[in-house]
Amino acid sequence: MASANKVLMIDYEKCTGCRLCELVCAVKHDGISNPVRSRIRVIKWEAEGVYVPMSCQQCQDAPCMTGCPAGAISRNESMERVEVDYDLCIGCRTCVSVCPFGAMNFNPIDRKVIKCDLCDGDPQCVRFCDVKAVDFVDADRVGQIKSRSAARRVRTADTRATAIHSDS
Numbered sequence: 001m002a003s004a005n006k007v008l009m010i011d012y013e014k015c016t017g018c019r020l021c022e023l024v025c026a027v028k029h030d031g032i033s034n035p036v037r038s039r040i041r042v043i044k045w046e047a048e049g050v051y052v053p054m055s056c057q058q059c060q061d062a063p064c065m066t067g068c069p070a071g072a073i074s075r076n077e078s079m080e081r082v083e084v085d086y087d088l089c090i091g092c093r094t095c096v097s098v099c100p101f102g103a104m105n106f107n108p109i110d111r112k113v114i115k116c117d118l119c120d121g122d123p124q125c126v127r128f129c130d131v132k133a134v135d136f137v138d139a140d141r142v143g144q145i146k147s148r149s150a151a152r153r154v155r156t157a158d159t160r161a162t163a164i165h166s167d168s
Helices: 022-032 063-067 094-098 122-126 139-168
Strands: 005-012 043-047 051-055 073-076 083-084 105-107 112-114 134-138
Touching: 005 022, 005 051, 022 122, 063 073, 063 122, 083 112, 122 134, 134 139
Parallel strands: none
Antiparallel strands: 005 134, 043 051, 073 083, 105 112
16 A cells, blocks of 8 residues: 655666666566566666656646546545556557656557556565665655755765866
8 A cells, every 4th residue: 555645756866777677667567577568667868878767757737637538547646646547548648648757658568558556555666776766755755855965966066176176
């Protein structure tokens, strides 16, 4: 059961691009180690060496829910997530096209849309991410965590700039 007000928090700066999150997600949901079946995707910018795990943000005012012509997507308040009712889904993929995060996907094997369901409160991507690029945290802590991270980056940049300036 999902804990109240917990969200996936992604820190792309920690991601190594190993894609283990994709594999464990696919195994958890479909019993097969195939990234196409994953509900989380690691977007890679190889030239820059940047890897960004992307997953459903469980939006409060979800565009996928608003855009679904069949009314197959709804918000489950008790589980704190947006869900797809496959009995109502017509497979039109409107939700895939309107998601601003690219987090709704289409599984061509099963011919259905897929999205993160937070593994019913025990996200496997979090359990297997050793570097904690993906974490499951209290929603009210996200701002605090991001602020601290930003402050560390600024402090590091200032320290580097001071060191470079003093070497001149």
